[in-house]
Amino acid sequence: MSRITDPQTFARECRAHEVVVMLYLVRFRSVLAVLAALLLSAPVAAQTRPATGTVAGRVVLAADGSAVHGATVIVVGARRETTTDTSGAFSIENVPAGTYEVIAQRQHLSAGRQSVTVTDGGRASLEFALTLETLHENIAVTASASGTSTTFDAFSAITSLDSLELAQRRGASIAESLAGEPGVAVRSFGPGNARPIIRGFDGDRVLIMQDGVRTGDLSSQSGDHGTTIDPAAVERLEVVKGPATLLYGSNAIGGVVNVISPQDLFRASPFEGVNGGVSVDTASNTGQAGGAGNVQVGKGPWMAWAGGGARRTGDYASPLGTVRNSATEMQNGRFGVGWTGRRAFASVGGQLERSRFGVPFANVFHSHDHGDEADDHDHDHDEADHAAEAFDVDLLAHRREVRVDAGLRQLDTAFIDNVKATFAGVGYRHDELEITDGVEELATRFENDTQSLRVELEQKRTGRLTGRIGVDWFGRDYRSAGEEALSPRTKQQSFSGFAYEELGFGRFRVQFGGRVEANRFRPGERPESDDHDHDHGAEEADDHDHDEHEPPPVRDRNFTAASGSVGLHTDIGTTGAFVVNVTSASRVPAIEELYNFGPHVGNLAYEIGNPDLTVERTTGLDVSLRRRAARVSGEINAFVYGIRDFVYLDFTGEIVDNLREIEYQQGDARFIGAEASTQIELGGHAHLEASISSVRATLTATDEALPRIPPVSGRVRLEIPWKGLAITPEVVLAASQTRLFRDETATDGYALLNLGASYFVVRGHATHQITLTGRNLTNTEYRNHTSFLKDFAPEMGRSVKLTYSVRFF
Incomplete structure (x- = not known):
């Protein structure tokens, strides 16, 4: 068995990695060159000075009239926002003349929208009195043509969760924190190795970003790889459901998850004072313990920020017993400094992450005949634990980022x-x-160095038109060595240009745009094949051997992908909206789809790539009906996507190295689904929340279901407030999933009972939150259909979690 054990090689690679990260800063020269070119091409200010005015005012607590520091004030549709100072005052200058709606909120402290008319040289004054509300505007910065907006005003279907909501549902990963949201499911290989699924789309079709930048990890590549971002360090999570290729490229054909950090608001917006937060939590089932903190300091035009945290969990306990080697741990730190002048801004920052996740049952595929297990689908914990005593597999990840x-x-x-x-x-x-026996050996190393450059021009509203245009460059150097080095070292580059425009006609708004993206893949030589006869019983596998198979050829590939969309957003009275979008989106094949060859335990398969794959093309229709009112709010989304040349894993029927052999193939597919959610105010300020999601994904030629598609699911939640306390009983429901791909395992439906209690202390300069949450209180045994472990262990049993967080301003 091939291993990487040479300490000198290890040290050289670590030093080389440090040098690469430092060289990233050199590439910033190209940013300055592009900016200089844009400045030279810009119209001269004196020729046509736009008409602008000022929106100013104060934000206070409705309860006692005290100033609210750190509230966000947004002029919707004008690309203007700010935060209130220590006296609760705000002033937003250079607002283009026109009529706008203005929002003020600080997390769940919110007030109704106010309308304002801005005149040339004029000053419009507003005052907001905030109260703690369950129903409030959800801010979104992802996938908008006109700047920061709300989920109600957006053309895409967007879910947005702020830090208070995340504290109530905090998990070991961002995927777990999003679980149960309409249209979102979780793909997992254990608690740490988890990734969101959006409307049935997984892997390379869902883009994970942090503050609008790709995370650069390999979570899309394998079922046992997860995102390494600590949810306790997050200010807001935004999920764009449906194709977002127009703005973010072909990897966003199924949707986008954008992780917003606390400092992101201030990269181009100055503030005075100190903002920050601290959060700690613990849980009973896994022995979870974690904490995170952040601080942002503003003085004149300068700002600095820092933050970090750590989290660990032990093995989780299912209703059948403890699932061995499911423990997780992560540490992270970030820092940066920025400057904002009257007409320019700049900032530089970095972050470091380290995480370690166990891969439960990974040893099973080295020591048993997987074909027998696939047929059996009924594994006893004692047998699995006995097998696990032979050896364990852990993933140790490091991620480093420099951003300018x-x-x-x-x-x-x-x-x-x-x-x-x-x-x-x-x-x-x-x-x-x-x-x-406690001795670690490095079996496989994966490295993925990425660099990206994005330049955007945000247009002024000229008459009815606004929008943004831009260019993206992305470079990637992927390499691996060891047992599961399935692909050759591959260098990928892409360049794209896009335009995203919006026309306003009173209560009607029309969005349209397009993107063209050129990708090229330059693979090196395929690594020499290992014999894959592991020391853990693989020699007893059946007679099939990978040497019977020739690896697919390695050759350069070039792709051009084009995407376009048009949408209509119509206001229905003052409380409703109807939205329809038609999209044509393209995705280029991923490295693993083109070049993989060999045993891939993370996907429970022996994979054979296909270098002849072509561009995947989607034609989609999204329809949304929304309501935003004092007593009843909600939305209904329906979608249908027809996908030509959809890339999927096709079973050959053979067993190789104890794994099912699969080949990457293409065929036409169709995704049809809907999501609905509502929030209703009952008597005594109690609120009822309910949601349901459904998706049906089919290979149209054979009418077969695609693998690991989430079943129909939903939840019902009641929030009962009393002074600063909120009691929240919740029922989570999932139907059985019997639409299966080939020999995929069916899963039964289930109902889970959760109960939460949160206590809030709200002051003008701080918000304290204490949350006690009980999950799966009846200790129900259930299986997650989109989990790679569903054949081996149920999900987590009863757990109680305690969280304390404070935000100070």
Whole structure:
């Protein structure tokens, strides 16, 4: 069995990795060159000075009239926002003349929208009195043509969760924190190795970003790889459901998860004072313990930020017993400094992450005949635990990021409002460790160095038109060595240009845009094949051997992907909206789909890539009906996507190295589904929340279901407030899933009972929150259909979690 054990090689690679990260800063010169070119091409201010005015006022607590510090004030549709100072005052200058709605909120402290008319040289005054509300505006910055907006005003279907909501449902990963949201499911190989599924789309079709930048990890590549971002360090989570390729490229064909960090609001917006937060939590089932903190300091045009945290969990307990080697741990730190002038801004920051996740039952595929197990689908914990005593597999990951933002703001030009450029360099490495009798050996190392440059021009509203245009460059150097080095070292580059425009006609708004993206893959030589006859019983596998199979050829590939969309957003009275979008989106094949060859325990398969794959093309229709009112709010979303040349894993019927042999193939597919959610105010300020999601995904040629598609699911939640306390009983429901792909395992339906209690202490300069949550209180045995472990162990049993968080301003 091939291993990487040479300490000198290990040290050289670590030093080389450090050098690569430092060299990322050099690439920022290209950002400055692009900005200079844009400045030279911009109209001269004196020629056509736009008409602008000022929106100013104060934000207070409705209960006692005290000032609210740190509230976000947004002029919707004008790309203007700020935060209140220590006296609760705010002033937003250079607002283009026109009529707007203005929102003020600080997490769940909110007030109704106010309308304001801005005149040239004028000053409009507003005052907001905030109260603690369950029903409030949800802010969103992802997938908007006109700047920060709300989920109600967006063209896409977007879920947005703020830090208070995340504290009530905090899990070991962002995927677990999003579980149960309409249209979102969780793909997992244990608690740490989890990733969101959006409307049935998984892997390379769902893009994970942090503050609008790709995370650079390998969670899309394998079922046992997960996202390594600590949910306790998150200010807000935004999920864009449906194709978002127009703005973010072909990897966003199924949707986007954007993780917003506390400092993101201030990259181009100055503030005075100190903002920050601290959070700690613990849980009974896994022995979870974690904490995180962050601080942002603003003084004049300067800002600095820092933050970090750590989290660990032990093995989780299911109703059938403890699931061995499911423990997790993660540590992270970030830092940065920024400057914001009257017309320009710049910032530089970095972050470090380290995580370690166990891979439960990974040893089973080395020591048993997987074909027998696949047929049996009924594994006893004692047998599995006995097998696990042979050896364990852990994933040890490191992620390092350097990020530079620079740009021009609120320009006095006829066409350009803001210019933003972001360069990010991410160095990601994870090691797959095999542990025998406490001795660790490095079996496989994966490295993924990425660099990205994005330049955007945000347009001023000229008459009815606004929007943004931009260019993206992305470079990737992927390499692996060891037992599961399935692909050759591959360098990928993409370049794209996009335009995303919006026309306003009173209560009607029309969105349209397009993107063209060129990708190229340059693979190296395929690594020499290992014999894969592991020391843990693989020699007893059946007679099939991978040497019977020739690996697919390795050759360069070039792809061009084009995407376009048009949408209509119609206001229905003052409380409703109807939205329809038609999209044409493209996705280029991923490295693993083109070049993989060999045993891949993370996907429970012996994979054979296909270098002849073509571009995947989707034609989609999304329809949304929304209501936003004092007593009843909600939305209904329906979608249908027809996908030509959909890439999927096709079973050949053979067993190789104790794993089912699969080949990457293409065929037409169809996804049809819907989500619905509502929030209703009952008597005594109690609120009822309910949601339901459904998706049906089919290979149209054979009418077969695609694998690991979530069943119909939903939840019903009641919030009963009393002074600063909120009691929240909840029932989570899932139907059985019997639409299966080939020999996939069916899963039964289930109902889970949860109960939460949160106590809030709200002051003008701080918000305290204590949350006690009981999950699966009846200790129900259930299986997650989208989990790779559903054949081996049920999900987590009864658990009680305690969280305390404070935000100070």
